[in-house]
Amino acid sequence: xxSQARVQALFQEPACDKNQAKDENARKKxxxxxxxxxxxxxxxxxxxxxxxxxxxTDAAHxxxxxxxxxxxxxxxxxxxxxxxDLWRTSFTTDLTELDVVMGQxxxxxxxxxxxxxxxxxxxxxxxxxxxxxxxxxxxxxxxxFRASERFGTAVVPVHSPGFAxxxxxxxxxxxxxxxxxxxxxxxxxDVGPTDITILGEFNLAGEFWMVKPLLEKLGMRVRACIPxxxxxxxxxxxxxxxxxxxxxxxxxxNLARKMEERWGIPYFEGSFYGVxxxxxxxxxxxxxxxREGADPSLxxxxxxxxxxxxxxxxxxxxxxxxxxxxKRVLLNTGGVKSWSVVAALQEIGIEIVGTSxxxxxxxxxxxxxxxxxxxxxxxxxxxxxxLYAMLAAxxxxxxxxGGRTQFIALKAxxxxxxINQERSHPYAGxxxxxxxxxxxxxxxxxxxxxxxxxxxxxxxPAGGRVDAFDGDAEFVAHSRKKFVATTADDMGEC
Amino acid sequence: xxKIVPVSKAASVNPLKSSQPLGAAFAYLGVEGAVPxxxxxxxxxxxALVLFVRHFKETIPLQTTAMDEVATILGGADHxxxxxxxxxxxxxxxxxxxxxxxxxxxxGEDFAGELAAIKARRAVELDxxxxxxAQTPDFDGAIEEGWSKAVLAMIESIARREVRARRNARRVNxxxxxxxxxxxxxxxxxxxxxxxxxxxxxxxxSGALDGTVPASWVPTTYGGTAIDDIRSLGDAALTIAIxxxxxxxxxxxxxxxxVEYALFRQLYGLKAVDRxxxxxxxxxxxxxxxxxxxxxxxxxxxxxxxxxxxSGKRIAIAAEPDLLYGLSAFFVGMGxxxxxxxxxxxxxxxxxxxxxxxxxxxxxxxxxxMAEGADLLVTHSHGRQASERLDVPLMRVGxxxxxxxxxxxxxxxxxxxxRDLIFEAANIFEGARQEATPDSLNPFLNRESNHGxxxxxxxxxx
Numbered sequence: 006x007x008s009q010a011r012v013q014a015l016f017q018e019p020a021c022d023k024n025q026a027k028d029e030n031a032r033k034k035x036x037x038x039x040x041x042x043x044x045x046x047x048x049x050x051x052x053x054x055x056x057x058x059x060x061x062t063d064a065a066h067x068x069x070x071x072x073x074x075x076x077x078x079x080x081x082x083x084x085x086x087x088x089x090d091l092w093r094t095s096f097t098t099d100l101t102e103l104d105v106v107m108g109q110x111x112x113x114x115x116x117x118x119x120x121x122x123x124x125x126x127x128x129x130x131x132x133x134x135x136x137x138x139x140x141x142x143x144x145x146x147x148x149x150f151r152a153s154e155r156f157g158t159a160v161v162p163v164h165s166p167g168f169a170x171x172x173x174x175x176x177x178x179x180x181x182x183x184x185x186x187x188x189x190x191x192x193x194x195d196v197g198p199t200d201i202t203i204l205g206e207f208n209l210a211g212e213f214w215m216v217k218p219l220l221e222k223l224g225m226r227v228r229a230c231i232p233x234x235x236x237x238x239x240x241x242x243x244x245x246x247x248x249x250x251x252x253x254x255x256x257x258x259n260l261a262r263k264m265e266e267r268w269g270i271p272y273f274e275g276s277f278y279g280v281x282x283x284x285x286x287x288x289x290x291x292x293x294x295x296r297e298g299a300d301p302s303l304x305x306x307x308x309x310x311x312x313x314x315x316x317x318x319x320x321x322x323x324x325x326x327x328x329x330x331x332k333r334v335l336l337n338t339g340g341v342k343s344w345s346v347v348a349a350l351q352e353i354g355i356e357i358v359g360t361s362x363x364x365x366x367x368x369x370x371x372x373x374x375x376x377x378x379x380x381x382x383x384x385x386x387x388x389x390x391x392l393y394a395m396l397a398a399x400x401x402x403x404x405x406x407g408g409r410t411q412f413i414a415l416k417a418x419x420x421x422x423x424i425n426q427e428r429s430h431p432y433a434g435x436x437x438x439x440x441x442x443x444x445x446x447x448x449x450x451x452x453x454x455x456x457x458x459x460x461x462x463x464x465x466p467a468g469g470r471v472d473a474f475d476g477d478a479e480f481v482a483h484s485r486k487k488f489v490a491t492t493a494d495d496m497g498e499c
Numbered sequence: 500x501x502k503i504v505p506v507s508k509a510a511s512v513n514p515l516k517s518s519q520p521l522g523a524a525f526a527y528l529g530v531e532g533a534v535p536x537x538x539x540x541x542x543x544x545x546x547a548l549v550l551f552v553r554h555f556k557e558t559i560p561l562q563t564t565a566m567d568e569v570a571t572i573l574g575g576a577d578h579x580x581x582x583x584x585x586x587x588x589x590x591x592x593x594x595x596x597x598x599x600x601x602x603x604x605x606x607g608e609d610f611a612g613e614l615a616a617i618k619a620r621r622a623v624e625l626d627x628x629x630x631x632x633a634q635t636p637d638f639d640g641a642i643e644e645g646w647s648k649a650v651l652a653m654i655e656s657i658a659r660r661e662v663r664a665r666r667n668a669r670r671v672n673x674x675x676x677x678x679x680x681x682x683x684x685x686x687x688x689x690x691x692x693x694x695x696x697x698x699x700x701x702x703x704x705s706g707a708l709d710g711t712v713p714a715s716w717v718p719t720t721y722g723g724t725a726i727d728d729i730r731s732l733g734d735a736a737l738t739i740a741i742x743x744x745x746x747x748x749x750x751x752x753x754x755x756x757x758v759e760y761a762l763f764r765q766l767y768g769l770k771a772v773d774r775x776x777x778x779x780x781x782x783x784x785x786x787x788x789x790x791x792x793x794x795x796x797x798x799x800x801x802x803x804x805x806x807x808x809x810s811g812k813r814i815a816i817a818a819e820p821d822l823l824y825g826l827s828a829f830f831v832g833m834g835x836x837x838x839x840x841x842x843x844x845x846x847x848x849x850x851x852x853x854x855x856x857x858x859x860x861x862x863x864x865x866x867x868x869m870a871e872g873a874d875l876l877v878t879h880s881h882g883r884q885a886s887e888r889l890d891v892p893l894m895r896v897g898x899x900x901x902x903x904x905x906x907x908x909x910x911x912x913x914x915x916x917x918r919d920l921i922f923e924a925a926n927i928f929e930g931a932r933q934e935a936t937p938d939s940l941n942p943f944l945n946r947e948s949n950h951g952x953x954x955x956x957x958x959x960x961x
Binding site for chain 2: 085212436451452
């Protein structure tokens with residue numbers, strides 16, 4: 006299938022509600038909005054593909070292209086590994102002008118694969134096309150096929166050059182690569198009735214490890230978590246799972262649907278962010294597994310675990326109510342991954358004073374309306390200047406967003422917390438919700454805010470300059486004299 | 500208000516303190532043309548000397564009265580006299596700073612009387628050399644106390660005792676505590692000068708101990724506070740004391756000369772420096788120069804970028820009182836909390852203001868026991884063993900620092916120093932960041948320990 010045909014096929018995703026809600030014409034345009042030159046932000050398809058596949062920890066990831074694609078982006082994600090760390094080593098063919106002009110790309114790629122296999126003996130090498138190598142027509146499939154044959158190692162071509170489209174498209178193209186070359190290529194010898202796979206979970210900051218023990222306590226076995234902390238062979242045997250959970254909305258929906266078509270694995274879309282969503286995910290997994298033949302007692306055991314864990318997490322969250330009740334949160338993120346996070350925040354008295362609905366569906370917008378007291382608090386997208394003005398005016402106590410708007414908050418001297426992929430704190434599962442609230446608490450109550458907002462001494466009126474720091478009006482009259490006689494005890498912290 | 504918990508055990512394990520005479524010698528070393536003289540046995544001097552050399556990597560002029568068995572029994576006055584005369588003949592110092600040690604203090608003599616007699620008897624030979632006496636037995640105090648007593652001793656014996664009708668309106672006495680580095684003092688000097696004021700810094704270790712290479716061999720200190728500046732302390736418009744340990748010297752200057760003082764408990768962090776700048780503005784009548792304004796803006800940005808690394812971190816600090824107080828205030832100001840605070844002696848009034856529940860008077864053994872599970876240890880180089888055993892990174896502050904170079908050039912005061920300090924500790928946090936493991940995040944394994952503590956600490960009032 007040509008790349009163009011593959012992309013078109015992805016745009017026709019029958020399992021995607023958003024896609025299905027569109028008319029025929031709109032669907033052809035694809036699921037991402039057309040990019041506006043001069044006003045585009047966000048990653049390309051190559052970025053998206055790499056994001057999805059790179060956390061496969063024991064594989065080598067070789068980027069076939071000139072330096073920028075890999076050289077400017079490597080070692081930038083916070084997925085955690087419990088074992089191999091080959092995935093963090095950066096491999097690229099670093100094509101030169103001569104390579105491009107003389108058509109030496111394929112040869113260089115073949116050699117690069119050999120060097121990697123000889124030096125690291127990985128179970129697989131993922132080879133990523135980039136704009137330049139797609140443009141000059143390097144035959145990635147042929148090289149990978151030959152290399153795989155010659156070196157006896159799986160070599161997987163990933164066709165997702167940057168110009169193909171957005172990051173989201175790249176996510177899906179990576180899913181296609183897994184379907185075409187990986188999943189189903191290995192038959193594990195220990196297939197069981199409670200095997201599951203998790204799709205679209207990246208194990209950022211290791212957060213899936215907060216959830217996995219819950220699943221294991223219920224007797225569920227995670228055959229593969231794709232891609233967070235994954236081993237290549239686990240993914241290769243993922244077709245033997247009995248149930249599939251799709252996290253992170255639609256990034257890998259094509260993978261979920263096709264796994265159901267090919268191997269009859271039922272799936273559902275869920276989230277491990279927030280209390281009720283975590284419980285609901287456990288419930289759904291249990292239900293699907295029982296439907297597929299697992300011991301029916303699983304459902305009851307799941308309910309018992311949920312009851313215990315929810316009681317515990319609410320008790321822990323309650324301890325923050327006093328400190329956080331009435332605090333105003335501004336959510337500025339492409340799409341809130343889970344509304345149950347918002348619900349949990351509101352449960353302990355936190356107010357949501359605004360949320361972006363940029364990537365939300367109509368259904369999402371309905372949920373936002375239901376959750377927010379004031380409909381006006383939902384905005385489509387806010388220009389940085391307006392955002393700055395809102396924060397500088399003190400209309401929110403904290404902004405939760407991704408790294409790109411970080412400095413809008415900081416320059417407005419407003420607390421900020423990263424809730425996107427660069428973050429370094431784990432927020433999944435019940436304990437993750439507590440961690441999120443704890444981080445909000447720490448950010449809001451950090452004493453540094455009082456310091457950075459304090460006026461500079463030269464901005465204070467003469468005469469009152471010295472005393473302004475004490476906030477004591479009586480000092481103003483004889484400032485200098487008073488100051489001179491002042492000693493440590495009177496001077497507070499100085 | 501922190502509760503001060505006194506020493507409760509007999510055996511000190513891994514001492515935190517350095518002795519009081521060492522602190523006195525340290526202050527004398529900040530005076531130009533000085534030789535500190537320990538009145539005690541040779542070892543007292545030699546150990547202090549070696550420790551100074553390990554820290555500063557400089558030749559340190561430090562002498563001893565070399566008390567022997569006979570002198571210990573019969574009295575050490577003639578040893579003191581001989582030492583002073585020898586020093587005068589060999590090194591021609593402008594100041595001989597005498598610091599008594601535990602040996603002679605235990606014996607108990609009238610040192611002041613003896614010294615007065617020696618000065619009278621040898622007036623001709625000793626002409627041109629000041630002699631100060633600080634009584635600093637090793638069994639009391641530590642560096643801070645010794646430093647403070649030596650400064651007092653120099654004020655007593657050198658400063659002119661008169662209340663001047665006309666003072667120099669531009670002159671400011673600066674009395675830095677022993678915890679300030681060479682870089683700190685140089686920075687304070689340039690800040691004060693930036694307002695057109697003339698700082699007289701006393702003591703000024705920036706000249707003597709900052710690692711410059713003189714053109715010829717000098718047997719005394721070189722650089723440092725000029726004797727004339729000590730003599731004329733009473734000419735200043737104001738004394739600025741930095742650190743609680745400098746309160747007594749500042750008060751004494753006021754008693755003797757009428758020059759009033761302002762005391763800064765510390766100069767770490769934005770608020771303290773704002774106040775310092777405000778005072779300089781008032782004193783000089785000049786606006787803060789652009790360079791200082793720019794440093795403040797940089798510090799604001801460092802506060803914003805740096806605070807993420809400090810939020811919720813638990814810090815264990817062992818240091819002398821003023822340094823302990825200043826750094827604790829800094830860390831708490833960045834959003835961290837003080838898990839353990841250990842200090843050398845309980846004399847300082849600043850201790851009750853340390854922002855934590857308990858300040859323990861103790862040693863590095865106590866520190867190690869209290870610091871388990873902390874994110875950062877902050878103490879001098881001897882903390883390295885605890886750092887290894889606890890697997891917690893160590894930020895080196897105070898004295899002695901013998902396993903890192905350039906400790907004297909670490910700037911921590913002023914806007915610029917606060918900026919550097921933010922980055923210094925944040926980089927240690929970054930470097931020591933432990934990647935999460937399945938076990939570290941497992942909700943069933945961490946039920947009571949990890950998360951329990953986290954919730955508890957979150958509930959504590961900041």
